[in-house]
Amino acid sequence: MSTVVIAVSVLAVLALIFGAVLGFAAVRFRVEGNPIADQVNALLPQTQCGQCGYPGCKPYSEAIANGEKINKCPPGGESTIQALADLLGVEPEPLDAEHGAEKAGPMVAFIREAECIGCTKCIQACPVDAIIGAAKQMHTVVAAECTGCDLCVEPCPVDCIEMRPVETSTANWFWQAPQQGPQMIATDSRPHAANDNKGEAA
Amino acid sequence: MTHMIQLHTFHGGIHPAENKSQSNGTPIRTAPLASELVLPFQQHIGAPAAPCVEVGARVLKGQVIANPQGFVSLPVHAPTSGIVVAIENRAIPHVSGLEEPCIVLRPDGQDEWIAHQSLCAELGVDDITDIEPAQLVHQIRMAGIAGMGGAGFPSAVKLSVKRDEQGQSPIDTLILNGAECEPYITSDDMLMRERAAEVVRGAQILLYILGAKRCLIGVEDNKPEAIAALNAALVQLHEEHHIDVVKIPTKYPSGGEKQLIRILTGLEVPSGGIPAQIGIVCQNVASAAAVHRAVDIGEPLISRITTVTGDAIKHPGNWEVALGTPASHLLQLAGYQPQKQPRVIMGGPMMGFTLPSVDMPLVKTSNCLLAPTAKELPLNDMAMACIRCGMCTEACPVELLPQQLYWFSRSEEFDKAEQHNLFDCIECGACSYVCPSQIPLVQYYRHAKGSIREERAAQKKAEQARERFERRQARQEREAAEKEAKRKARAEAAANSQSAKPAPAAAPTVAASASAPAAAATSETLEKLQKQLTATQTAIAKTKEKLAEAQAALAAGDESQATKITALESGLEKSQTKMKDLAKDIAAEKKALKAAPPAAASTAEGTDKGDPNSPERLKRKWETAQGRLDAAQSRLAEAREQGLDTVAALEEGVRKQQERVDEAKAAWQQAESGAAAPVSTAVAVTESATDKGDPNSPERLKRKWETAQGRLDAAQSRLTEAREQGLDTVAALEEGVRKQQERVNEAKAAWEQASGAQPAATDTPAATVAALAPAVAPAAAEADIAALRSKVLAAQDRVNKAQERLDMAREQNLPTVDALASGVAKQQEKLDQLQQQLAAVTSTAGTH
Amino acid sequence: MALLTLTSPHAHGRNSTSRVMMTVTLATVPGLLVTTALFGFGTLVNVVLAVVVAMLAEALVLRIRQRPLGFFLKDYSALLTGVLLGLALPPLAPWWVTVVATAFAIVFGKQLYGGMGNNPFNPAMLGYALVLVSFPVQMTTNWAVSSQMADQPLAGLLDAITTIFSGSGADAFTGATPLDTYKHLISNSTAVELQKLPTFNGWMAGGWEWVNIAYLVGGLFLVYRRIITWHIPVAMLAALSLCSIVLGWDPDMYTPVSLHLFTGATMLGAFFIATDPVSAATTPRGKLIYGAGVGILVYVIRTWGAYPDAVAFGVLLMNLAAPFIDAYTQPRTYGHEKARRGLTSKEAR
Structure with missing residues (x-):
């Protein structure tokens, strides 16, 4: 009988001690905000395009933290999905085509300024305030701030906004990776075609 | 004054065939001018210059044709006199073959110098030591001097050192780089041989600018003539100097800045840092000579010595060539014989890049044009698999693990590559040189570096975008909150005045007269009075509440409350008289105001031109009335919600207000349609000559119709809103909408008729x-x-x-x-x- | 004028992978010659057989993988694998042992991992280990006995061919290796007694010392030609010596250091097997750790393990550790205070 009492009391005391420790830890090491959502948000491309169905990257990151699928971000594409899958420890899924396709390269909005009527609709649509202008004044895109999200294209009543690929200059040009040698290409039986260093004449 | 310099060594390095004798046998020749010079805005590391000449302008030799933009930037000078024929995008000497903005100059053959003189003469001093170092640095910057060894970093930036309070310079050693470790290139060799005095003079100027204690000129031991010439020049100085020529063993890449520093001082430049952090500034010998020309003659950097060599060149040698000269011009001079698989390399065989086309101009960093035959520099055999033999590790001058970097770069594991110090790679090519599998290692590293930089830029941009998005959201929320707060404040104020209004017996009339003008009040005294009135009203309401409580308590049998009640009642009476007085005052004030409406109106609104019946005024009146109506309605809604007994009174007020609004609206509409004709005449005449002042022109009618339509839409939306909120204004609004619809129909019909008839009429x-x-x-x-x-x-x-x-x-x-x-x-x-x-x-x- | 666009450097040393492989192959020649001279033609026949099988297996797999045959056969890596296996296997082992070991080495040890440069294990040792655990009898009894032991004849070329291809084994020419003998006999005899055995012929190991010296010479040639660095062999031999001196100081209980260094596959392993660059550690410090690890493992398995020799297992086990060793032994790069460790890049940012 006494052994039972001792066992129960010891367990109770232990439970109390650990409960106190846990309670203390919960207060002492409280994490502000939603750390998972913040980490997810850090991986999203921040185009704020809303193609995922959420009004911006942060809301989508919060939704992902709450169990939303990770394959709804076309600007991020496969690499973002992979990074999210790595972070969350889930299987990467192919990009959900419903939300749009991944673009080939970075884009930037361009306003054909001669056609702009100064309606400010695009200014209101831009999620990152990258369009400047005033009512009845021509607007223009701050290219450095534009995320290429497309959101300004649709509201324009005169269709004077177009998305252009970001141009390559000597400032952002860099060498392509050498083509992999023949040992990596299963169908390649001609060694000479595999050598990018030859025959590539400008 | 030669000192013993303890030499050190760096890890790795290779000994490729030197191939220098082809081009250093003949003295430097001056290349004749090409028929066209192409000067890129950017021939240096940093921000491109901005052109300051117009197309068609004649410029003189040495004239600034593009100004630097920012601290890390340099100007561009005209290499000869001539006409600017174009400012356009041209292919610049870059391996990508991309086009960048250039100034195209057609020489006029006169080679006419712009006025220039030495800085000493310009400032009227005897010696450079009388000139502030900062002034000299500025002179060097404006001479457009960039590192001429190949990197092209603006020299002035390196020379801008901050001294401490005692004027002590943090720089201990100036190193002049005459190592020229790349095979084939001999431009620095020839410069040191033929112009040793210029180099030494440049070193003296640089020493003075930097306040450094000593200068070491590092020259590889395969250039004995250059070493001898420099020593001879030092002997001729006849004055005390701290310049030493140091013979260093020939080993590639001893001419790399970091490697040369290590050889000469045993120190290492911290990763990601600059030599100045360890008290060293490193300059190319050609840059030193250019500094001498800039300071002692006043000549900007407009030409350089370029080696033209390789087995595909008949007469290899060194040429002094004007910047902007197309490579083809120089190749032709040297007798270039195109090969089957032509290659022209700008720079040396280890770090140079192949020119996509020979039309590209020579710039400040172009130290060599190498045109090899296929036999001389065989094309890379096909890359085989990496066998991790480790020869690259042994050759690497910065002690990296090249083959690890290769695996990481190839599999795009960039974070691992970075962890293996990818960014410490100087791209010297030693690893590729020794690689038995002939893997283009450097290209992998360049790709990896580029990708990482691109990724970082994208990350930075994403971060920026996130911030901007969040700021925007915060702003929008704040605006919404402000709006909400304003609405609430309005509703509260209204509720306060309303709750007080029906309480006293005399209140309704007073309150009505008081609250009605409140919105339109313009006089300060009036406002003050009204505030007092509101305060009194609140006081009355409170007293009344207390009174009611006390009475309830009395009824419940609390005798002690009786005296309190009397006190309260007397207080209430007092307040009420005060309120009546105030109400009277307000009425008087208002009368006074009404007596001078034209004056008030004209001061209020100059464009009204004093006409109280102008559509604008009427419209404003209507709007004000509408505003009041809205306020009254919201008050009513609140009262209803709270089940106050003021509901009936408020309803009455709202009805009256509604009537007033309708009146005002009708008046305005009448005025508008009436005024439209006379006013529009003037407007139309100025606006559109084709209207010919006809008030019934289709355009005008159409506009009218559109305005009416707009109003109708507004009315309808208001109606929907009212319906949604279940307001009792619905009926009134419905009526309004119906009327508006009629008016729209009329206007439309009129327009249609007119537009149909108008052509006939005109x-x-x-x-x-x-x-x-x-x-x-x-x-x-x-x-x-x-x-x-x-x-x-x-x-x-x-x-x-x-x-x-x-x-x-x-x-x-x-x-x-x-x-x-x-x-x-x-x-x-x-x-x-x-x-x-x-x-x-x-x-x-x-x-x- | 269209010009070629290439990456720098445009100059290139005259080294090539084929050259490296050929140099290593040539460096084995002294060892092969000495072996043949002292132990008969078994090893030579083995080497030829293994090379033929290796080249055939390589060609077959390349064909199946649709790779250019000529390009890859010319790198001579399969040749080298065949040579090393032929040298490592018992000289008079039945032909099918050699065939199985070589084919496994090439197909499973190398090509299935993606071909040259991608194999995590030393292919030759993988093949060797396979046959060692699969056919222990054939792998331990078919060692030729040195001509220095007068009572047994030396296998001639014909003898060797018949013995190998009959697959029956020929007791006339074979016996256990000195390492094996010493390990088994020392438990119930003294070192002095063992020295008198013909197998040991004094302190030396019945001809094995000459074979090992020949491999040492070939290995030094490789170091001289900068094909391999000194790190792995020195570390391995030093670790092995240290272990046998410190732990096995008593020759009455343990195999002495002279036998450890100069019998079995010690020198072949130190200079030719453990230094296989693809599967070994690559950083200078990593090579030292890797070599020492091989040496210690060889000693441990030889002394306390079930197998008389242990180079194959030692090398294979350290192959497993090589990537880890590399990650933690990065050299200090120019301009850095200290070397980086591991693969996380947090401190890099």
């Missing part, structure tokens, strides 16, 4: 003329025919326009289609008539 003069034409015709001059013709054309135009409008209407299924169709038909008729007239006139004129 055509009348023409038609008359046309009708008269036969009579006039016999006497008519050619001019009349011309006039008639133009009329026909105008009519034709009108027909077309009408037709267009009709088509549009048809497309959009507008109800105006029929009217427009008839209009077009009429127009067509007129046109036909006119044409007939014209034909008649012409034939009559012809008979005369």
Whole structure:
């Protein structure tokens, strides 16, 4: 009988001690905000395009933290999905085509300024305030701030906004990776075609 | 004063075939000017320069043609006198073959210098030591001197050192890089041989600028002539100096800045840092010579010595060549024989890049043009698999693990590559040189570096975008909150005054008269009075509450409350008299205000021109009334919600207010439609000459219709809102909407009629003329025919326009289609008539 | 004028992978010659057989993988694998042992991992280990006995061919290796007694010492030609010596250091097997750790393990550790205070 009492009391005391420790830890090491959502948000491309169905990257990151699928971000594409899958420890899924396709390269909005009527609709649509202008004044895109999200294209009543690929200059040009040698290409039986260093004449 | 310099060594390194004897046997020759010089805005690391000359301008040799933009930037000078023929994108010497903005200069052959003199002469001092170092640095910057060894970093930036309070420079050693470790290149070698004095003088100037204690000129031991020449120049200095020429063992890449520093001092530049952090500044010997020219002669950097060599060159050697000279010009001079698989390398065989085209200009960093034959520098054999033999590790001058970097770069594991110090790679090519599998290792590293940089830029941009997005959201939330707060404040204020209003017996009338002008109040005294009134009202309400409580308590049997009640009652009476007084004061104030409405109006609004019945004023009145109505309604809604007994009174107030609004609106609409005619005359005349002041012109009518439509829409939306909120204004609004609809219909009908009839109306003069034409015709001059013709054309135009409008209407299924169709038909008729007239006139004129 | 666009450097040393492989192959020649001279033609026949099988297996797999045959056969890596296996296997082992070992080495040890440069394990040792655990009898009894032991004849070329291809084994020419003998006999005899055995012929190991010296010479040639660095062999031999001196100081209980260094596959392993660059550690410090690890493992398995020799297992086990060793032994790069460790890049940012 006494052994039972001792066992129960010891367990109770232990439970109390650990409960106190846990309670203390919960207060002492409280994490502000939603750390998972913040980490997810850090991986999203921040185009704020809303193609995922959420009004911006942060809301989508919060939704992902709450169990939303990770394959709804076309600007991020496969690499973002992979990074999210790595972070969350889930299987990467192919990009959900419903939300749009991944673009080939970075884009930037361009306003054909001669056609702009100064309606400010695009200014209101831009999620990152990258369009400047005033009512009845021509607007223009701050290219450095534009995320290429497309959101300004649709509201324009005169269709004077177009998305252009970001141009390559000597400032952002860099060498392509050498083509992999023949040992990596299963169908390649001609060694000479595999050598990018030859025959590539400008 | 030669000192013993303890030499150190760096890890790795290779000994490729030197191949220097081909080009260092002949003295430096001056290349004749090319027919066209192409000067890129950017020949240095940093921000590109901005052009400051116009196309077509004549510029003199040494004239600045592009100004630096920012601290890390350099100007561009005209290498000779000539005409600027273009400022356009041209292919620049870059392996990508991309085009960047360039200034294209056509030399006029006169080679006329802009006025220049030494800095000492310019400042009127005897020696450079009388000049502030900062001034010298500025002179060097404005001379456009960039590192001439190949990297092209602006020299002035390296020379801008901050001294401490005692004027002590943090720089201990100036190193002049004469190692020239790349095979084939001999431009620095020849410069040191032939212009050793210039290099030494440059070193002296640099030493003074930097306040450094010593200068070491590092030269590889495969250039004995250069070492001898420099030593001879030092001997001739005859003054105390701290310059030493140091012979270093030949080993590639000893000419790398970091490697040379390690050889000469044993120190290492911290990763990601600059030599100045360890008290060293490193300059190329050619840059030192250019510094001498800039300071002692006043000549900017407009030419450089370039080696042209390789087995595909008949006469290899060194040329002093004007910047901007196309590579093809120099190749031709040296007797270039194109090969089967032509390659022209700008720079050396280890770090140079192949030019995509020989039309590219030579720039400040172009130290060599190498045109090898296939036999001389065989094309890389196909890359085999990496066998991790580790030869690259042994060759690497910065002790990296090249083959690990290769695996990581190849599999795009960039974070691991970075962790293996990818960014410490100087891209010297030693690893590729020794690789038995002939793997283009450097290309992998360059790709990896580029990708990482791109990724970082994207990350930075994403971060920026996130911040901007969040700021925008915060702003929008704040705005919404502010709006909400304002609305609440309004509602509260209204509720306060309302709850006080019905309480005292005398209140309703007073409150009504008080609250009504409140919104329109302009006088300060009035406002003050009203505030006092509100305060009194609140006090009364409170007293009343207390009174009620006390009475309840008394009823419950609390005798002690009786005295309190009396006190309260007397207080209440006092307050009420005060309120009445205030109300009187307010009324008086208002009368006074009303007595001078024109004055007040004109001061309030200059454009009103004192007319109290102008549509603008009326409209404002209506809007104010509407605002008041809205306020009253919200108050009513609140009262209802809270189940107050003031509901009935408020309802009454709202009804009255509604009436007032309707009146005001009607008055304004009347005024608007009435005023439209006279006012629009003026407006229309100025606005559009074609309107000819006709108030009934279709344009005006259309505008009217549109305005009416707009109003109707607004009314409808208000109605929907009211319905949604279950307001009792619904009926009134419905009525308003109905009326508005009527008005719209009217306006529309008027416009349709006018637009249908208008062409006819405006055509009348023409038609008359046309009708008269036969009579006039016999006497008519050619001019009349011309006039008639133009009329026909105008009519034709009108027909077309009408037709267009009709088509549009048809497309959009507008109800105006029929009217427009008839209009077009009429127009067509007129046109036909006119044409007939014209034909008649012409034939009559012809008979005369 | 269209010009070629290439990455720098445009100059290239005259080294090539084929050259490296050929040099290593040539460096084995002294060892092969000495072996043949002292132990008969078994090894030579083995080497030829293994090379033929290796080239055939390589060609077959390349064919199946649709790779250019000529390009890859010319790198001579399969040749080297065949040579090393032929040298390592018992000289008179039945032919099918050699065939199985070589084919496994090439197909499973190398090509299935993606071909040259991608194999995590030393292919030759993988093949060797396979046959060692699969056919222990054939792998331990078919060692030729040195001509220095007068009572047994030396296998001639014909003898060797017949013995190998009959697959029956020929007791006339074979016996256990000195390492094996010493390990088994020392438990119930003294070192002095063992020295008198013909197998040991004094302190030396019945001809094995000459074979090992020949491999040492070949290995030094490789170091001289900078094909391999000194790190792995020195570390391995030093670790092995240290272990046998410190732990096995008593020759009455343990195999002495002279036998450890100069019998079995010690020198072949130190200079030719453990230094296989593809599967070994690559950083300078990593090579030292890797070599020492091989040496210690060889000693441990030889002394306390079930197998008389242990180079194959030692090398294979350290192959497993090589990537880890590399990650933690990065050299200090120019301009850095200290070397980086591991693969996380947090401190890099």
